[in-house]
Amino acid sequence: MVLQHMFGSADSLITIDLDAITANWRYMDSLSAASTLTASVVKADAYGLGADVIAPRLAAEGCQLFFVMSLDEGIRLRHSLHLAGFDGLPIFCLSGCHAGQEKEYLANGLSPVINDLNQIARLGILAKRHDLAIPAALHVDTGMTRLGLSPDETDWLVAHIQDGADALEGIELIYLMSHMSSAEVESAPSNGQQLDAFKALRPFFAKARASLANSGGVLLGKRFHFDMTRPGVALYGAHPAGVSAASEKAELLHPVVKWDARILQLRHACSGEAVGYGGTHILRRDSLIATVGVGYGDGYPRCLGGIAVAQIKGHPAPIIGRISMDSMALDVTDMPETAIRSATTARLLGSHYDISMMAKDAGTISYEILTSLGQRPARHYLGNSCGSTIDCL
Amino acid sequence: MVLQHMFGSADSLITIDLDAITANWRYMDSLSAASTLTASVVKADAYGLGADVIAPRLAAEGCQLFFVMSLDEGIRLRHSLHLAGFDGLPIFCLSGCHAGQEKEYLANGLSPVINDLNQIARLGILAKRHDLAIPAALHVDTGMTRLGLSPDETDWLVAHIQDGADALEGIELIYLMSHMSSAEVESAPSNGQQLDAFKALRPFFAKARASLANSGGVLLGKRFHFDMTRPGVALYGAHPAGVSAASEKAELLHPVVKWDARILQLRHACSGEAVGYGGTHILRRDSLIATVGVGYGDGYPRCLGGIAVAQIKGHPAPIIGRISMDSMALDVTDMPETAIRSATTARLLGSHYDISMMAKDAGTISYEILTSLGQRPARHYLGNSCGSTIDCL
Numbered sequence: 017m018v019l020q021h022m023f024g025s026a027d028s029l030i031t032i033d034l035d036a037i038t039a040n041w042r043y044m045d046s047l048s049a050a051s052t053l054t055a056s057v058v059k060a061d062a063y064g065l066g067a068d069v070i071a072p073r074l075a076a077e078g079c080q081l082f083f084v085m086s087l088d089e090g091i092r093l094r095h096s097l098h099l100a101g102f103d104g105l106p107i108f109c110l111s112g113c114h115a116g117q118e119k120e121y122l123a124n125g126l127s128p129v130i131n132d133l134n135q136i137a138r139l140g141i142l143a144k145r146h147d148l149a150i151p152a153a154l155h156v157d158t159g160m161t162r163l164g165l166s167p168d169e170t171d172w173l174v175a176h177i178q179d180g181a182d183a184l185e186g187i188e189l190i191y192l193m194s195h196m197s198s199a200e201v202e203s204a205p206s207n208g209q210q211l212d213a214f215k216a217l218r219p220f221f222a223k224a225r226a227s228l229a230n231s232g233g234v235l236l237g238k239r240f241h242f243d244m245t246r247p248g249v250a251l252y253g254a255h256p257a258g259v260s261a262a263s264e265k266a267e268l269l270h271p272v273v274k275w276d277a278r279i280l281q282l283r284h285a286c287s288g289e290a291v292g293y294g295g296t297h298i299l300r301r302d303s304l305i306a307t308v309g310v311g312y313g314d315g316y317p318r319c320l321g322g323i324a325v326a327q328i329k330g331h332p333a334p335i336i337g338r339i340s341m342d343s344m345a346l347d348v349t350d351m352p353e354t355a356i357r358s359a360t361t362a363r364l365l366g367s368h369y370d371i372s373m374m375a376k377d378a379g380t381i382s383y384e385i386l387t388s389l390g391q392r393p394a395r396h397y398l399g400n401s402c403g404s405t406i407d408c409l
Numbered sequence: 410m411v412l413q414h415m416f417g418s419a420d421s422l423i424t425i426d427l428d429a430i431t432a433n434w435r436y437m438d439s440l441s442a443a444s445t446l447t448a449s450v451v452k453a454d455a456y457g458l459g460a461d462v463i464a465p466r467l468a469a470e471g472c473q474l475f476f477v478m479s480l481d482e483g484i485r486l487r488h489s490l491h492l493a494g495f496d497g498l499p500i501f502c503l504s505g506c507h508a509g510q511e512k513e514y515l516a517n518g519l520s521p522v523i524n525d526l527n528q529i530a531r532l533g534i535l536a537k538r539h540d541l542a543i544p545a546a547l548h549v550d551t552g553m554t555r556l557g558l559s560p561d562e563t564d565w566l567v568a569h570i571q572d573g574a575d576a577l578e579g580i581e582l583i584y585l586m587s588h589m590s591s592a593e594v595e596s597a598p599s600n601g602q603q604l605d606a607f608k609a610l611r612p613f614f615a616k617a618r619a620s621l622a623n624s625g626g627v628l629l630g631k632r633f634h635f636d637m638t639r640p641g642v643a644l645y646g647a648h649p650a651g652v653s654a655a656s657e658k659a660e661l662l663h664p665v666v667k668w669d670a671r672i673l674q675l676r677h678a679c680s681g682e683a684v685g686y687g688g689t690h691i692l693r694r695d696s697l698i699a700t701v702g703v704g705y706g707d708g709y710p711r712c713l714g715g716i717a718v719a720q721i722k723g724h725p726a727p728i729i730g731r732i733s734m735d736s737m738a739l740d741v742t743d744m745p746e747t748a749i750r751s752a753t754t755a756r757l758l759g760s761h762y763d764i765s766m767m768a769k770d771a772g773t774i775s776y777e778i779l780t781s782l783g784q785r786p787a788r789h790y791l792g793n794s795c796g797s798t799i800d801c802l
Contacts, residue, residue, distance in 0.1 A: 020509075021509075024481070025480035025481040025510065025513060026479055026480075026481045027479040027504055059735060060704075060707075060735060060785065061784065064706070085420065085702070085706075085734075085735040086419055086735075086785070087418035088417070088418040088419045088787070089785070090418075091418055110735065111420055111671075111673055111735070111736075112673060112674070114671065114673070116414075131673065131674045132674050132675075132676065159682075159683065159688070160684075160685065160686075161678050161682050161683060161684040161685065161692075161698065161730070161738065162684070162685055162730075162733065162736060162738055163673060163674055163700055163736065166677060166678065168677060169676070197683065197685065197686055197687065197688050198686070198687055198688060201687075206683070206688055278504075280504055280505060280507070280556060281505070281524045281525050281556055282525075283525065283550075283559045283562070284561060289552075290552065290554060290590065290599070291555070292553065292555055292590065293553075293590055293591070294591055294594075295552070295591060295599055307556055309479065309504055311453075312776070312777045312780060312781075313452070313453030313456075313457075313478075313780040314453075315781070318773055318777045319773065337554070340555065341452070341453050341456075341478075341777075341780060342452055342478040342479075342503065342504070343478075343504075343555060343556065345554065345555055380705075380711055380712065381711070383705070383706075383734055384705045384711045384734075387706040387734060387783070388708070388781060392453065392454070392478075392479070392482070394481070
């Protein structure tokens with residue numbers, strides 16, 4: 017009943033454990049040397065979980081540096097941190113500073129992650145005009161072929177630093193960065209190759225601190241940590257290699273997300289009747305069905321109809337038939353009558369079925385499960401200033 | 410440049426054509442008799458496109474009845490309609506009125522779609538206590554086995570109406586409804602079966618108007634229309650059977666959604682280099698790559714890496730490698746140099762690749778593509794009061 021009350025007027029509730037997030041940040045931080053800064057990647061709205069709430073909490077925990085993607089996200093994060101009393105913390109925008117965005121970068125105290133020579137030139141001109149040094153990171157590509165200076169561009173830049181031309185004039189290069197393509201695969205040859213390529217470039221940017229590791233990179237060990245690490249998905253309780261929290265290999269990452277749905281209706285159906293759109297599921301016995309108020313319109317992957325299992329009062333409740341936009345049907349025939357009759361909610365994500373298991377079943381990665389969580393479910397943050405907790409199911 | 414300006418500080422822009430939505434509503438309305446009311450289904454935030462904007466626009470077009478799922482959505486819609494000056498329009502919540510929600514239903518003038526006998530009893534007591542009649546719809550299940558009175562419950566109710574017990578006392582039954590499981594499949598035997606079952610029940614609820622048809626049901630013809638139709642997905646430009654707008658079978662539905670992404674970086678890469686996470690795509694030639702600012706964190710399905718095709722200035726630009734959370738790589742090697750050098754954006758969704766094509770490639774349905782569109786992209790509404798238009802790419 018406590019839980020149902022928290023749904024308010026919504027049909028489901030996503031519970032996000034802020035204490036788990038900070039514990040995960042501390043764990044990632046503990047893996048690197050004391051001199052290595054542990055940033056927090058809060059792009060894509062903190063992987064779908066709410067940057068406005070999570071970033072200030074991480075700042076309170078001691079995180080001194082944040083990464084977002086777009087200028088938009090940077091502006092919003094600056095505002096959230098300001099409201100919480102954390103002014104002046106550096107925020108880096110991975111997308112870079114695009115033509116026309118320069119003023120907003122300066123006005124909001126945001127730092128671009130520079131991805132190409134064009135941006136270097138443009139920011140250099142801006143710096144000259146305003147007679148200032150623009151704090152920035154430089155992203156060099158070492159094998160991801162996505163963002164960052166290509167090897168050709170890097171060679172050009174290195175040549176134009178060495179010959180005294182100071183191609184970086186006006187830019188206060190705080191970090192030299194690169195990004196790993198397969199850090200979550202311990203045995204990937206690209207890890208060592210990217211590490212070597214990155215190390216070879218460092219001497220040319222001697223004043224800049226260095227950063228290479230995402231969550232996977234942090235777990236690879238200290239060789240990959242340099243001056244700053246950039247964990248993202250691990251903060252949100254998902255192992256970068258997709259290891260379930262239930263596994264021995266799960267590291268000391270705490271699960272962060274639970275998802276509970278309101279039972280909208282409990283009903284009998286007869287053997288032979290078809291369940292859901294397309295009538296794809298034909299009942300093989302007289303059944304008791306609980307229809308719950310979450311569907312793919314809430315971010316629950318539609319492809320998990322007939323595959324995933326919910327949980328009601330500790331009992332498994334398999335999803336049957338196709339998942340609808342706003343609801344899904346659970347087979348609760350095998351549940352004890354007293355348990356199902358008094359149940360008001362079903363757990364969709366939790367220890368019985370975590371983000372990693374859901375990702376595996378949906379043929380994707382935990383990251384996409386997290387960022388797909390919809391806006392319709394109510395959200396409750398455990399460990400928030402109000403100190404409220406949920407003890408449910 | 411016009412388009413790029415509209416991105417603001419975001420890295421992509423979803424353009425939603427309100428005129429197309431109202432044209433689609435008029436088209437759906439034109440298929441039924443003048444005496445049949447055409448409601449609008451705006452649940453799941455108007456299928457991900459923004460109920461706050463879309464519902465008032467549909468009200469202005471003449472739509473007199475709306476459906477949402479949860480009480481939460483109902484409250485929000487009531488507020489949006491009020492702000493736009495459309496007070497008093499009925500809003501039905503498909504989720505039903507759950508224990509504890511009664512006051513909010515009444516306070517916000519919302520009407521529940523009653524799904525079980527329990528709700529009938531509870532609302533009856535409430536009506537007695539407040540000495541009023543609660544306007545509601547009754548959902549009878551005719552073969553979907555999801556929500557609505559089961560055949561057993563319907564039989565019980567019918568018996569207790571016939572014997573004079575007035576099991577519906579206190580409830581002003583405005584609509585008798587059912588929902589079709591396979592209306593998008595013209596040949597599905599269930600269509601006729603559900604129609605017959607629904608017709609057989611009507612005489613027992615003679616004062617209530619009748620409604621059976623979702624978008625697919627509207628397209629099935631007048632036999633399915635009764636007093637009110639409830640189109641949803643068709644309003645948003647997607648054919649319920651997944652027919653692409655480019656097809657001859659597309660009906661007269663106007664496409665509603667376009668999605669454009671900022672080109673974050675343009676770079677050369679050499680034959681043999683690996684692109685993206687996991688290095689799954691190995692370049693077979695020296696290539697020009699455009700990295701654009703949309704990823705699965707924006708709602709673009711991750712599974713479309715290596716499958717879907719974007720468009721830049723009318724030229725195809727295939728996605729190569731895995732899609733990242735915030736970006737993806739396009740192969741623009743075959744584009745004319747002058748075109749790609751002056752391009753600032755890439756189109757991800759549009760006439761070259763519409764919602765239906767994307768859904769097919771992603772192994773899902775248009776509905777899930779729509780509701781998955783993320784919150785990070787900027788949104789622009791064409792045909793909004795400001796009257797602005799975009800002419801781009």
